[in-house]
Amino acid sequence: MVLIRVFRMIGVAICIHFLCVRFGLADDLSAEQPVTLETFASKQDFVPTWMRLAEDKVHDPSGPAINELQYPGEILSRLPKDTLGNQVRWVTAMQSGAIKPRRSRLLPEDEIPVLDMDVLLNLRGSAHIVRFPHLAHTQWLSCNNCHEDIFKTKIGESKIGMINILSGEKCGLCHGAVSFPLIGCGRCHSVSRYTQLPYRAPGASGVGAVQ
Amino acid sequence: MMKRMRLIAGGVLCALAASVLLAVMAAPEAKAEYGDVVINNYSDKAGMRPAVFPHWYHRIRFACKVCHADLGFKFKAGGNEINMAKIIDGQFCGACHNGEIAWSVENCNICHSGLPGTPTQFHNSSQGRLFAPKGGASGLRGGGATFGPESQTAPSEGVAGKKGR
Numbered sequence: 001m002v003l004i005r006v007f008r009m010i011g012v013a014i015c016i017h018f019l020c021v022r023f024g025l026a027d028d029l030s031a032e033q034p035v036t037l038e039t040f041a042s043k044q045d046f047v048p049t050w051m052r053l054a055e056d057k058v059h060d061p062s063g064p065a066i067n068e069l070q071y072p073g074e075i076l077s078r079l080p081k082d083t084l085g086n087q088v089r090w091v092t093a094m095q096s097g098a099i100k101p102r103r104s105r106l107l108p109e110d111e112i113p114v115l116d117m118d119v120l121l122n123l124r125g126s127a128h129i130v131r132f133p134h135l136a137h138t139q140w141l142s143c144n145n146c147h148e149d150i151f152k153t154k155i156g157e158s159k160i161g162m163i164n165i166l167s168g169e170k171c172g173l174c175h176g177a178v179s180f181p182l183i184g185c186g187r188c189h190s191v192s193r194y195t196q197l198p199y200r201a202p203g204a205s206g207v208g209a210v211q
Numbered sequence: 212m213m214k215r216m217r218l219i220a221g222g223v224l225c226a227l228a229a230s231v232l233l234a235v236m237a238a239p240e241a242k243a244e245y246g247d248v249v250i251n252n253y254s255d256k257a258g259m260r261p262a263v264f265p266h267w268y269h270r271i272r273f274a275c276k277v278c279h280a281d282l283g284f285k286f287k288a289g290g291n292e293i294n295m296a297k298i299i300d301g302q303f304c305g306a307c308h309n310g311e312i313a314w315s316v317e318n319c320n321i322c323h324s325g326l327p328g329t330p331t332q333f334h335n336s337s338q339g340r341l342f343a344p345k346g347g348a349s350g351l352r353g354g355g356a357t358f359g360p361e362s363q364t365a366p367s368e369g370v371a372g373k374k375g376r
Contacts, residue, residue, distance in 0.1 A: 051243060058243035058325055058334060060260050065320035072244045072267055085245040086267050103274045105281060105306060142276040168338040173286045176337030178246040178266050183337065
């Protein structure tokens with residue numbers, strides 16, 4: 001029984017590896033250096049293309065407004081490029097000022113809190129450690145989008161796993177639907193176990209809390 | 212020894228088959244933009260084209276929180292039970308699509324631009340690709356059924372619904 005379980009695990013691992021290879025992520029996972037947002041998806045030979053709305057099999061090509069709707073590539077092609085999802089690096093686009101999404105519907109920029117604190121997750125697993133950046137998330141979202149219903153504030157209280165995430169819970173509520181998709185393994189699992197962690201001890205201000 | 216070898220071979224073959232299957236399923240199917248939501252709770256029955264919500268267009272202009280915290284949109288395709296009465300009343304889409312912040316509701320066809328009969332779905336989502344059920348009896352397909360906050364153990368109200376203004 002144990003042997004079968006081991007083989008099944010090997011099978012799953014190979015399966016994931018093949019998926020990674022298919023989407024060009026294997027290098028990122030096996031890299032010695034942690035994958036950063038700067039190094040990830042900077043494949044220079046990649047040319048993104050976007051589907052015309054009339055051909056996407058979701059819009060009605062005979063609809064009266066089909067020519068009024070904007071072609072995604074018209075604007076997305078001007079933003080920092082990516083290999084996944086919309087083929088736009090949304091966080092980079094916002095942080096570099098390429099787009100300036102309003103953070104409130106009516107008010108000018110009100111006092112919407114931003115939190116700069118990384119959380120390291122999956123410290124005992126075998127994949128790369130997950131670095132969750134609060135900063136990028138709080139620039140888009142407000143605290144109550146996640147806390148306390150989806151994620152508990154207390155470290156270790158939220159049961160997060162890939163099964164959860166793949167079935168659309170926890171991180172998977174957005175990642176895999178709107179934010180970068182789940183085939184971008186190395187974007188969350190970004191900190192190698194074999195390099196010294198560049199984080200201060202838990203408890204210090206602005207620190208990566210450790211689970 | 213032979214048995215073990217056979218098991219290894221079996222495992223590898225299974226893995227190959229599974230990965231090929233997944234790869235085929237995950238292959239781009241020449242479809243709409245990542246994150247597009249088709250909302251067809253009532254449209255087909257009312258003789259309208261389903262509404263298509265382009266996430267990419269909106270997130271260039273607004274942060275997620277504006278809709279998902281302030282306006283109370285749940286993280287679930289088709290889960291908000293939006294209808295035209297609510298929109299004209301200024302809820303959901305109507306909070307902006309009122310002729311002041313964005314164009315108003317008389318431009319029916321700009322939203323209702325989907326192919327008739329397209330079920331409610333979160334387009335191109337990872338969940339949709341991995342777990343797309345056959346048919347679509349629930350009206351929700353794929354990642355649309357991203358079991359929203361209400362399916363969590365915590366309060367029955369959605370996270371945004373509870374704390375939104």
